[in-house]
Amino acid sequence: MSPFEAAAAAIDRANAEDPQGREELYGRRMVDWVCALVPSASEELLLAARAQHLRRWTVPRSTYPDGRNGYLRWREDLKRFHADALGAILKEAGYGEGSVAKTRNLLVRKNLSTDAEGQTLEDAACLVFLQFELAEFAAKTEPDKMVDILRKSWTKMSPAARERALGLELTPEQRALVKRALEKPAGPG
Structure with missing residues (x-):
C-alpha cells in the first residue's frame, strides 16, 4: 500500500467512527470536488480535502461559548485540530515533514x-x-441570515467555483436565496 493509500484509508477509518455517519461522506465529497476543479491535484491537497472534518465530532460546538466569538474560536481550534490529526496520520503513513x-x-x-x-x-x-448542505442549513436559519452566509461564501470562492456553483441543481427556494445573496445589498438611503 502506498503512503497515499495508507493515509486515505486511515482518514476514512477515523471518520467512519462519526456517530452521525456524516464525516466520511463529507471527506469523499470534498475529494470529488477537488478532483472536479483540479484533476491533477497533489496528494497533499487530496488528503487535506479528505481530512477537512477529520474527527470533527470530538470537538463539539456546544463546548464553546454561544455567539459569533465562540463560533469563530471553535472554527479556528478545529482547523488546528484537523491539521494536527492529519499530521499524525501522514507521519504514520510515511510522509515527510514537507508534506505534513x-x-x-x-x-x-x-x-x-x-x-x-x-x-x-x-x-x-x-x-x-451549496450542493449537499444548503437545504438542511436553510431550513433552520432565518432567510436574511442565510443570504448573508451565502454572500460571504460567494466572496471566498474563485471565479471557476462560482461558475460551477451557478450550475448546481438547486430547489427554487435555494436558488432564490442564492439570487438574493448575489444582488448588491441595499446601501444607506
Whole structure:
C-alpha cells in the first residue's frame, strides 16, 4: 500500500467512527470536488480535502461559548485540530515533514489569498455546502441570515467555483436565496 493509500484509508477509518455517519461522506465529497476543479491535484491537497472534518465530532460546538466569538474560536481550534490529526496520520503513513507542513497550511488556511491549492480547498468546501448542505442549513436559519452566509461564501470562492456553483441543481427556494445573496445589498438611503 502506498503512503497515499495508507493515509486515505486511515482518514476514512477515523471518520467512519462519526456517530452521525456524516464525516466520511463529507471527506469523499470534498475529494470529488477537488478532483472536479483540479484533476491533477497533489496528494497533499487530496488528503487535506479528505481530512477537512477529520474527527470533527470530538470537538463539539456546544463546548464553546454561544455567539459569533465562540463560533469563530471553535472554527479556528478545529482547523488546528484537523491539521494536527492529519499530521499524525501522514507521519504514520510515511510522509515527510514537507508534506505534513503543506497539509497543515492548507487546513489552517495559511496564505489562502496566494495559494492556489488553498483556494481549491476553500472552493470545494463552499461547493459541498451549496450542493449537499444548503437545504438542511436553510431550513433552520432565518432567510436574511442565510443570504448573508451565502454572500460571504460567494466572496471566498474563485471565479471557476462560482461558475460551477451557478450550475448546481438547486430547489427554487435555494436558488432564490442564492439570487438574493448575489444582488448588491441595499446601501444607506
